[in-house]
Amino acid sequence: MTKAARLPRVKRRLALDDGITDIPPTMAPATPYYLDTLHEISQGFAGHQDISMALSEQLRRLEAESIFILRETVAEFHNPVMLYSIGKDSSVMLHLALKAFYPAKPPFPLLHIDTTWKFREMIAFRDQTAARVGMDLLIHVNGQGIARGVSPVASGSSVHTQVMKTEGLRQALDQGKFDAAFGGARRDEEKSRAKERIFSHRNAAHGWDPKNQRPELWRVFDTRIQPGESMRVFPLSDWTEMDVWDYIAAEKIPVVPLYFAKSRPVVRRDGALIMVDDDRLPLQPGETPEQRKVRFRTLGCYPLTGAIESDAATLEDIIVEMRASKNSERQGRLIDFDESGSMEKKKREGYF
Amino acid sequence: MRLPTLRFLTCGSVDDGKSTLIGRLLCESSLILDDQLASLERDSRKFGTTGADIDFALLVDGLEAEREQGITIDVAYRYFSTPNRAFIVADCPGHEQYTRNMATGASNCDLAILLVDARKGLLVQTHRHANIVSLLGVRHVVLAVNKMDLVDYDQRVFARIVAEFQAASATLKFKTVTPIPLSARRGDNVSSPSANMAWHKGADLLSFLETADVEDAKAERAFRFPVQWVNRPDLDFRGMAGTLASGRIARGDEIVVAASGKKTRVARIVTMDGDLDHAEAPESVTLVFADEIDASRGDLLCDPLNRPEVADQFAAHLIWMSEEQLYPGRSYLLKCGGNVAPASVTEIKHRLDVETQAHNDAKTLHLNEIGLCNLALSRPIAFDAYADNRVTGAFILIDRATNGVAAAGVIDFALRRASNVHRQPLTLDKAKRSILKHQKPVILWFTGLSGAGKSTIANVVEARLLQRRAHTILLDGDNVRQGLNKDLGFTEVDRVENIRRIGEVAKLMLEAGLVALCPLISPFAAERRMVRGLVESGEFIEIFVDTPLEICIARDPKGLYKKALAGQIKNFTGVDKAYERPEAPDITIGADCPDPERAADRIIAYLDARGYFAVD
Numbered sequence: 001m002t003k004a005a006r007l008p009r010v011k012r013r014l015a016l017d018d019g020i021t022d023i024p025p026t027m028a029p030a031t032p033y034y035l036d037t038l039h040e041i042s043q044g045f046a047g048h049q050d051i052s053m054a055l056s057e058q059l060r061r062l063e064a065e066s067i068f069i070l071r072e073t074v075a076e077f078h079n080p081v082m083l084y085s086i087g088k089d090s091s092v093m094l095h096l097a098l099k100a101f102y103p104a105k106p107p108f109p110l111l112h113i114d115t116t117w118k119f120r121e122m123i124a125f126r127d128q129t130a131a132r133v134g135m136d137l138l139i140h141v142n143g144q145g146i147a148r149g150v151s152p153v154a155s156g157s158s159v160h161t162q163v164m165k166t167e168g169l170r171q172a173l174d175q176g177k178f179d180a181a182f183g184g185a186r187r188d189e190e191k192s193r194a195k196e197r198i199f200s201h202r203n204a205a206h207g208w209d210p211k212n213q214r215p216e217l218w219r220v221f222d223t224r225i226q227p228g229e230s231m232r233v234f235p236l237s238d239w240t241e242m243d244v245w246d247y248i249a250a251e252k253i254p255v256v257p258l259y260f261a262k263s264r265p266v267v268r269r270d271g272a273l274i275m276v277d278d279d280r281l282p283l284q285p286g287e288t289p290e291q292r293k294v295r296f297r298t299l300g301c302y303p304l305t306g307a308i309e310s311d312a313a314t315l316e317d318i319i320v321e322m323r324a325s326k327n328s329e330r331q332g333r334l335i336d337f338d339e340s341g342s343m344e345k346k347k348r349e350g351y352f
Numbered sequence: 353m354r355l356p357t358l359r360f361l362t363c364g365s366v367d368d369g370k371s372t373l374i375g376r377l378l379c380e381s382s383l384i385l386d387d388q389l390a391s392l393e394r395d396s397r398k399f400g401t402t403g404a405d406i407d408f409a410l411l412v413d414g415l416e417a418e419r420e421q422g423i424t425i426d427v428a429y430r431y432f433s434t435p436n437r438a439f440i441v442a443d444c445p446g447h448e449q450y451t452r453n454m455a456t457g458a459s460n461c462d463l464a465i466l467l468v469d470a471r472k473g474l475l476v477q478t479h480r481h482a483n484i485v486s487l488l489g490v491r492h493v494v495l496a497v498n499k500m501d502l503v504d505y506d507q508r509v510f511a512r513i514v515a516e517f518q519a520a521s522a523t524l525k526f527k528t529v530t531p532i533p534l535s536a537r538r539g540d541n542v543s544s545p546s547a548n549m550a551w552h553k554g555a556d557l558l559s560f561l562e563t564a565d566v567e568d569a570k571a572e573r574a575f576r577f578p579v580q581w582v583n584r585p586d587l588d589f590r591g592m593a594g595t596l597a598s599g600r601i602a603r604g605d606e607i608v609v610a611a612s613g614k615k616t617r618v619a620r621i622v623t624m625d626g627d628l629d630h631a632e633a634p635e636s637v638t639l640v641f642a643d644e645i646d647a648s649r650g651d652l653l654c655d656p657l658n659r660p661e662v663a664d665q666f667a668a669h670l671i672w673m674s675e676e677q678l679y680p681g682r683s684y685l686l687k688c689g690g691n692v693a694p695a696s697v698t699e700i701k702h703r704l705d706v707e708t709q710a711h712n713d714a715k716t717l718h719l720n721e722i723g724l725c726n727l728a729l730s731r732p733i734a735f736d737a738y739a740d741n742r743v744t745g746a747f748i749l750i751d752r753a754t755n756g757v758a759a760a761g762v763i764d765f766a767l768r769r770a771s772n773v774h775r776q777p778l779t780l781d782k783a784k785r786s787i788l789k790h791q792k793p794v795i796l797w798f799t800g801l802s803g804a805g806k807s808t809i810a811n812v813v814e815a816r817l818l819q820r821r822a823h824t825i826l827l828d829g830d831n832v833r834q835g836l837n838k839d840l841g842f843t844e845v846d847r848v849e850n851i852r853r854i855g856e857v858a859k860l861m862l863e864a865g866l867v868a869l870c871p872l873i874s875p876f877a878a879e880r881r882m883v884r885g886l887v888e889s890g891e892f893i894e895i896f897v898d899t900p901l902e903i904c905i906a907r908d909p910k911g912l913y914k915k916a917l918a919g920q921i922k923n924f925t926g927v928d929k930a931y932e933r934p935e936a937p938d939i940t941i942g943a944d945c946p947d948p949e950r951a952a953d954r955i956i957a958y959l960d961a962r963g964y965f966a967v968d
Contacts, residue, residue, distance in 0.1 A: 065636075101583065102638070215455065220748050238431075
């Protein structure tokens, strides 16, 4: 089997105008690769037990502010889109969008930039979620990157991220002619995010100019842009990781099962536990996958995402574990470690 | 009961230790996680300014430029909580250059920590920030006298600074001022009482923040609901989506649309979790009316017995945020809630001296200056005084050319003067005069450098029109300056006013049915656009006399370039003042029109082709 032939098949929901979401047929295996996980997901989202509660005042205020931001964007822009990255923050953002526009459906599509290296359970969850909420889901793969053989295994994290995520995102936004894109980033995640406006201006090349951000007073947003420019909008700016989990629990929001501890095949590599999610991960000499009880605090491309050893199998467990945690969630993200300030650099180039 | 999340900012002059204080607070409430601490240690060795110690400022100065320069450029938001309370901190820059970022951070806060370096005392930036914080409605201030370790924890130093601040802030609108002596670097009085300052009887900073009561009882105020978006998924549902700015609403309550005065009742309060019986600020809901009355984005729904102002003029304090100064008379876009309307500053009442609180006369506002101004809008909008409502009394001005935020404004009061000056309906209108004169009235606006040939060409065009028995008037810039505009000079502010007045006069001439020829340098695109906006489409023709600067200098018909180049005339367009070339003029007179006759041919042909003189 050639390397290309082992790439997973990407389902196509709604092609962007020139159809680059298509993967060359030679790269598509005959069967979708995720059928085995669907069953688990449909089992009522195992983590949800009866720990839901009335929203605290803190969460009610955050919810109201996020809904305001979502509505403001729809009122002021011609063609918004919501970046849907499948993780817990995207789940919360999507849930807030459903609330903001109820009883209407959110008047914009979801967009997933698929690097083709996401966990299989993420892809299964994505498709199930799109079907559940009844919104259009656009899936974009940087076909040029695939053609060049870019992957986290062959190219390393920074090239893979630059080509498959950042460039892929720019292609999709350009082709869709989107003038506003929602992202689920929070300011508590990382230092340069802590500096970013809720309505964050991007030039025609999608670049961010951190030294010259527009003043943003109260909730009066300057949404005016020139043709070709765009706005990134962050409805969850003021949420913390703890708020996100508390809200997921209170609102019974479905999340990918990978957040819950379970016995999974992993290898230890550079101090991180990497899950062997499919046979594309080359094992180094002496490496043999072993079963460990692990979960993920953050989700991305599986070869770049470290698991943590944990027994937290329910939302309640996760919240307890988080309160005691001595590490931040981005610890599991290998792509942020390249150098200090690497997030800002990526954002200036158009990363979310 | 746990108090609601406290949103506060840290401000004060550069190097007073704001970022260090935040870093210390986060660290002492053990909010710095192991991996963050590891990266902080790495960064401290690389960028740190504290020798072998950890540089806490690097926790919040997240931009590369900030770490390289060791300063804070933009506001950083940090989140932490103790068992007693959750906090959102806006760590604001101290440099005057970045004041607008400080104002960004302050606008959503309920409490300010104003830092002062014990060695330096109150600085201009301390006063500026105190003023902005007060102006933006932050009613509670902690005066944090920092670096007490460097003045030997001397109580007298602290007492002197506190007394000075109390005197200086007497006219500011603070409800509480809480002075705390501390050392952010050493941790004195940050999260526990300092043994080095046993003389301080008050609480340490963190204990104070955990218990500070800043509730402004939004829900107790009059009902205000800015309509944000009309939700219309099908013909059976029409809901007003929005966030309560203040007050409460219950199903069945009567409400009024402020601008139109139309009343209805609330039939439903819709959310995805089911209909509500009532809602209160700051919830986001969707209201369904009992009757089909008209309302859309920008409308303000309110209590019929407690209504907001509806006016097209008001007085407001502006914090100027653009590198380009304020031009009274220039058209900016005013955004207030969901309303966006062209607006201009009609008068600057005074500029505030932030140190002395003196009210100074001013013709303009520069970056970071604060002034009380009168504004006029193109249409009435509904609003409240900012003192009564921080949502419906706040606005921004947007620069129409750059789309940037030119100013932030807080409304003081509506201006009533205009309400007694009504427009007199005219029985004879432009259309009737047009038929009488067999011509469509029009403004021919000639723009270009001094010496470009604007007046010469305009004179030739007027002579030709006279031969055709057209009715014209020529408003020459130099001539108007000898009468109507003799009080104006050549600063940018005066030039804007000069154009505004001539534009208004040209509009009156248009009403009289005339062809108004206006040869004026008019260097700014914004003012040319403003005049175009005064009249209807097709009534303003922009003629760009595009003569290169070298030729104008060679011609120098009035000897002005010679003086300007010798430095004897200041603010001369093309020499030490920029000329903004028109992007899309209606007619361009360039090198292909070597003499005024050919230029006139082109202009007359343009008018004929569009039927300006074929009116019967």
